[in-house]
Amino acid sequence: MRAATSLVALFHQWTLAITEGVVVHDEGGWLRIEEDELPWVNGLDLVAFPVDLEEHVLRQRQTECGVDLAAVDEGFDRREKLIHAVAAVKAALKK
Template sequence: MLDDMCVLREAVRDYRLAATAAGLDWPDYGESPAGQPPEQVHRIFDVERIAEQLTWLHAQRWPDRQVLPDVGWRMPWPEDGDALQYLGLSIGTPFPWRQQLPLFFFDVVLYTFVLAGDHEGEIWRYEISPDAWDSVRAATSLATLFDQWTRGIAAGVVVYDEQSRWLLVEDVDGVNGLDPLAFPVAPVEETLLRARQRECGVDMAIVEDGFTYTEELSDAIDAAKASLGA
């Protein structure tokens, strides 16, 4: 879902405050206006509009370092169709594979923002593995995701590492109020994963035959890139 902008601003602010209290160096640069996405973004992802929630998040000044849990970083606006390669594991989703933007990149997981339709504003996650096929919703919205990370810091499972100067995720399973799928850890406990996939509308038949559908998706990505001149 698309967050109320006041709710999103508060969630991102609370995460920054929690992260800095934990030890992360993240100055307050003040808020920047949302602005507009580059024109090519509409063509790359085949959408007519880009939600304000996403353009606002992209417009905010962040330090030139990883400030997200487990060395995650906010990906820049894509420049061309090569960005579609990031979507090569998004099989079985209940929305068109192309209508999501790669947003947060972690060591083992990619998070995307759904750009249109009934699932607009949701955050989906894909384990970066050649045979995982674990398409699943990480959070119902951006604010929900940041709130989970803030709660993780408060619960002591997202901790600041003095040596690396990063926020690192420890074991979140079984911690009251925390959703393991909101955190960039892998693999996820299979019972939880499959239940969430069914809950959020993943086509489980496609997941079960992941290799075949991954090849089909790869062909579709190549065709989309060719249409963009990439």
């Protein structure tokens, strides 16, 4: 069984980070991210790590991945509309 492309990319990023000393073992044996080093490593994708991202970085990545940012900005109202639309379709199918 082959790993998903996204998983392979994630492991590649973490391997690079370990090699570059960005991900290290702390005193307790846990992997820890040296956040000050993250932006400086060539080829490292910040989105692959559990760190706070500036909003413009996150929104840029979402756009690259095809996320409808207008829907994201609409937030809860959009979710409510979808819930009602799904309920209407379910009701129509039961008839």
